[in-house]
Amino acid sequence: MIRTFESPAEYVQGRHAIDQLGERVAPLADSALLIGDSDVLEIVGADAESNLEGHGVDTTIEEFGRESSQVEIDRITELAEDLGTEAVIGAGGGKALDTAKAVRENAGGAMVSMPTIASTDAPTSSLSVIYSEDGEFERYWFYDDHPDLVLADTAVIAGAPARFFRSGIADAMATWFEADAVHRASGDNFFGEGPTRAAHRLSKLCYELLREHGASAVEAVEAGIVTESVEAVTEANTLLSGLGFENGGIAAAHSVHNGLTQLEATHHATHGEKVNFGIVSQLVLEGRDDAFIEDVIDFSVELGLPVTLAELGVEDPSTADLDRVAEAALADGETIHNAFDVTADDVRDAMVAADDLGGKRL
Ligand SMILES: NC(=O)c1ccc[n+]([C@@H]2O[C@H](COP(=O)([O-])OP(=O)(O)OC[C@H]3O[C@@H](n4cnc5c(N)ncnc54)[C@H](O)[C@@H]3O)[C@@H](O)[C@H]2O)c1
Ligand SMILES: [Zn+2]
Structure with a gap:
C-alpha cells in the first residue's frame, strides 16, 4: 500500500503573529490580493495591509461576499488575473480561505491562509x-498545492465570538473519530492513498489536547484573553485537525454534516455545530457503547456544542426530511463510504438515536 502525508509549507501561530505577515509573504510574492468579508477587514484589513506594504508587498484588498460559491470564486479570480497579483491571501473563516484557495488554483501564484x-x-x-x-x-x-503559509494570530482568534472557537473544537474532535474509523476500515485519506501512522497519531493528539484544554480555552476566549490553553486548542483546531483530516481521511460525521445542509433550517448553524451532531451519529453507527457516547455528549454539552437537531434549528423533523438528509449523506463520493457500509435507513436511525441520546443529557 502507498501511504502519503502532505502539508502546508509553513505554519505560524501566536499572539500578534499578524505582525510577521509582511516578512513571511515577501519571499513568496511582490504583490498580493487580500480577501476578507467586511467584518474581517474591519478587524485585520488595515494592519495586514500596512504590514505587507511595509515589507514591499504591493497589496490590494477586496471584500469577500461571504459564500464560497463558484460565482464568487469566478468574480475574484477575474480581479486577481486583471491585477496580475503573485499571492492570494484569505482572511477570515473557512469560506474566505476556501475561496482564496480556489482563486489561487485559477490564477496561480502563492496562497496564504490567515x-x-x-x-x-x-x-x-x-x-x-x-x-x-x-x-x-x-x-x-x-x-x-497546499497553502504556502498559514498564519494564525491568537490575539485576533481569542477576540472573536467564542461560538466560532467552540465550533472549531467540534470540527477537530471529528478529525479523531473519523481518522480512527478510516484507519480501522483501511480506508483512504483525502489524497486517495493509505493514511500514515503519523496522521493517525496527530489526530489522536488533537483529540487529547481538546479534552485536556477545551473547557478552559473556551472560558478564556469568552473573556477575550490568550492563554496556553487557547494556544493548545488553536493548534488542535487549526494545524492538527487540518493535518489529521486530510492525511487521515474523514468518514460519517462530515457526510451527516453535508446531508444536514439540505435542510434550510440548519443554515444558521456553523460547520462545526453540524459536524458535532454528525460525530454522535457516527458513534451510533459504529455501535459504540452507551458510556462512551454519553461521555462525548457530556463534553459537548459542557462546551456548549449542540447535541440535538432542535439546537441546530430543526424542530420536529419529518421522516421525509431525515430521509433526505440520510440520502444526501450517502451520495456518491461521500466520505462515509470510506469507512461504513450502511444504508439510508441506518443513517436516518443513527441520527434519530443521536438526537434522542443528546436530548437526554441536556
Ligand atoms: N477546505 C477545508 O478543508 C474545510 C474544512 C472544514 C470546513 N470547511 C468549510 O469552512 C466553512 C465554514 O467556515 P466557518 O465556520 O469559519 O464559517 P465562515 O467562513 O462563514 O465564517 C463565519 C463568520 O466569522 C466571521 N469572523 C471571522 N473572523 C472573525 C473575527 N475575528 N471576529 C468576528 N467575526 C469573525 C466572519 O465574518 C463570518 O461571518 C464551510 O464552508 C465548510 O465547508 C472547509
Ligand atoms: Zn470539517
Whole structure:
C-alpha cells in the first residue's frame, strides 16, 4: 500500500503573529490580493495591509461576499488575473480561505491562509468546499498545492465570538473519530492513498489536547484573553485537525454534516455545530457503547456544542426530511463510504438515536 502525508509549507501561530505577515509573504510574492468579508477587514484589513506594504508587498484588498460559491470564486479570480497579483491571501473563516484557495488554483501564484477564527480545519488543507449561492453543499474541489503559509494570530482568534472557537473544537474532535474509523476500515485519506501512522497519531493528539484544554480555552476566549490553553486548542483546531483530516481521511460525521445542509433550517448553524451532531451519529453507527457516547455528549454539552437537531434549528423533523438528509449523506463520493457500509435507513436511525441520546443529557 502507498501511504502519503502532505502539508502546508509553513505554519505560524501566536499572539500578534499578524505582525510577521509582511516578512513571511515577501519571499513568496511582490504583490498580493487580500480577501476578507467586511467584518474581517474591519478587524485585520488595515494592519495586514500596512504590514505587507511595509515589507514591499504591493497589496490590494477586496471584500469577500461571504459564500464560497463558484460565482464568487469566478468574480475574484477575474480581479486577481486583471491585477496580475503573485499571492492570494484569505482572511477570515473557512469560506474566505476556501475561496482564496480556489482563486489561487485559477490564477496561480502563492496562497496564504490567515484564519481570524479557529472555527474549522480549512486553513491548512489543499481543498475547498464549494456551496451554491444559497448555502447548499455542492462539492469538494481538490488541488495539487497546499497553502504556502498559514498564519494564525491568537490575539485576533481569542477576540472573536467564542461560538466560532467552540465550533472549531467540534470540527477537530471529528478529525479523531473519523481518522480512527478510516484507519480501522483501511480506508483512504483525502489524497486517495493509505493514511500514515503519523496522521493517525496527530489526530489522536488533537483529540487529547481538546479534552485536556477545551473547557478552559473556551472560558478564556469568552473573556477575550490568550492563554496556553487557547494556544493548545488553536493548534488542535487549526494545524492538527487540518493535518489529521486530510492525511487521515474523514468518514460519517462530515457526510451527516453535508446531508444536514439540505435542510434550510440548519443554515444558521456553523460547520462545526453540524459536524458535532454528525460525530454522535457516527458513534451510533459504529455501535459504540452507551458510556462512551454519553461521555462525548457530556463534553459537548459542557462546551456548549449542540447535541440535538432542535439546537441546530430543526424542530420536529419529518421522516421525509431525515430521509433526505440520510440520502444526501450517502451520495456518491461521500466520505462515509470510506469507512461504513450502511444504508439510508441506518443513517436516518443513527441520527434519530443521536438526537434522542443528546436530548437526554441536556
Ligand atoms: N477546505 C477545508 O478543508 C474545510 C474544512 C472544514 C470546513 N470547511 C468549510 O469552512 C466553512 C465554514 O467556515 P466557518 O465556520 O469559519 O464559517 P465562515 O467562513 O462563514 O465564517 C463565519 C463568520 O466569522 C466571521 N469572523 C471571522 N473572523 C472573525 C473575527 N475575528 N471576529 C468576528 N467575526 C469573525 C466572519 O465574518 C463570518 O461571518 C464551510 O464552508 C465548510 O465547508 C472547509
Ligand atoms: Zn470539517
